[in-house]
Amino acid sequence: MxxxxxxxxxxxxxxxxxxxxxxxxxxxxxxxxxxxxxxxxxxxxxxxxxxxxxxxxxxxxxxxxxxVPLLEHHQADCDANDRAWAVLEAFDRPLLTAFSDGGPVTKGGEAEFQQRVPGAESVKHTTNTGGRHFLQEDQPEQLSHSIITFMRD
Known part of the structure; x- marks a missing residue:
């Protein structure tokens, strides 16, 4: 189940x-x-x-x-996460998101990176199909192709 x-x-x-x-x-x-x-x-x-x-x-x-900071008693972790986002929100170098369409934990998480990280604005992002949370195991060729294409562009 x-x-x-x-x-x-x-x-x-x-x-x-x-x-x-x-x-x-x-x-x-x-x-x-x-x-x-x-x-x-x-x-x-x-x-x-x-x-x-x-x-x-x-x-x-x-x-x-x-x-993973999900509950109220995780406030210190939430604060650390906010500090990390502040760094990412100032990152203006190219940033590729290559998430999976089937990740049970992170599916859809790419949207926040694409919206909040300046370096993600002009990048052609990819969604890898058929994989789950560990894309490097589930779809290694597809993920590698995404990264190589990003590096070439």
Missing amino acids: VSEQFRAGSPITFLYLVKHAAEYPDFSVGDAFGLLSNIRGEQVLAGYTAPFPDDNYIAGVRKFLSC
Whole structure:
């Protein structure tokens, strides 16, 4: 059920993933990558899990997702995010957005960069199709082509 909601782009599923990562005893990095990407190869997913042989190594991964500033108690993170946007809003060098049309967490996030970052104004942006959150895994050729075209232009 959760997998289907992720595929459909349901926003509540990110909160589920945050809770799952923090509390589920058998949380796996490979399982998270499987939810957020089109990666289906067990060996590839095992590669993402390999650096974390047991729960002693996974505390940072468990915490990472909860660092997204969504709730009131994240005010310090929201303030840091605002400071980062202030830097980006002054960035006038060319900036390409190459988001996915199927990212369950970041889909549509390119619009804010395109509107707020001066360097994004005159760039031909791209939306990569058929990928999810980890575009470099899901659509490596398409993403590479987008970047190479941007660099050439």
